[in-house]
Amino acid sequence: MKTILCIVCPNGCRLRAEKSAEGEGYDISGNKCKRGVDFATAEITNPTRTLTTTVRTSFPGFPVLPVRTAGEIPKGKIREAMNCLNAITVSRPLGIGEIVAENILGLGVDVIVTSNILKETVWTLIINSAVISPTLPPALSATFPSITKTEHD
Ligand code: SF4
Numbered sequence: 650m651k652t653i654l655c656i657v658c659p660n661g662c663r664l665r666a667e668k669s670a671e672g673e674g675y676d677i678s679g680n681k682c683k684r685g686v687d688f689a690t691a692e693i694t695n696p697t698r699t700l701t702t703t704v705r706t707s708f709p710g711f712p713v714l715p716v717r718t719a720g721e722i723p724k725g726k727i728r729e730a731m732n733c734l735n736a737i738t739v740s741r742p743l744g745i746g747e748i749v750a751e752n753i754l755g756l757g758v759d760v761i762v763t764s765n766i767l768k769e770t771v772w773t774l775i776i777n778s779a780v781i782s783p784t785l786p787p788a789l790s791a792t793f794p795s796i797t798k799t800e801h802d
Pocket of ligand 1: 655656657658659660661662679680681682683684685686688
């Protein structure tokens with residue numbers, strides 16, 4: 650018998666999974682709802698997780714940008730996905746929902762940005778500087794050297 654903590658909702662049911670008497674599938678108990686059965690079955694056969702992490706940026710004021718996978722990926726691929734994301738440096742002011750890595754590891758899942766802080770701050774600085782001067786001041790150019798391309802493009 651396997652014991653699995655259900656993480657689908659805050660109830661945190663302690664699930665028990667036993668090979669069914671017929672030899673196919675599992676009998677799940679300890680669940681307060683059907684989602685627990687689906688979760689336990691997936692945990693045994695193909696556990697998946699949403700990967701939430703950060704990627705580097707080229708913006709000195711924002712060294713990292715929060716990202717997550719747009720869906721779940723196999724638990725066994727998390728380390729490989731992290732290695733892939735560690736090789737990325739964002740050099741455009743991306744915002745929520747914009748793609749940092751498309752179809753990561755060929756798993757059919759994109760990695761997307763989960764915060765607007767970089768985008769909003771960069772564009773606020775640019776707009777404010779444009780009101781004062783039509784050209785980007787040297788100090789701002791140095792702070793945000795490459796707002797038009799990413800190394801991932
Ligand atoms: S079994 Fe249902 S109620 Fe229990 S933790 Fe999982 S989702 Fe929540």
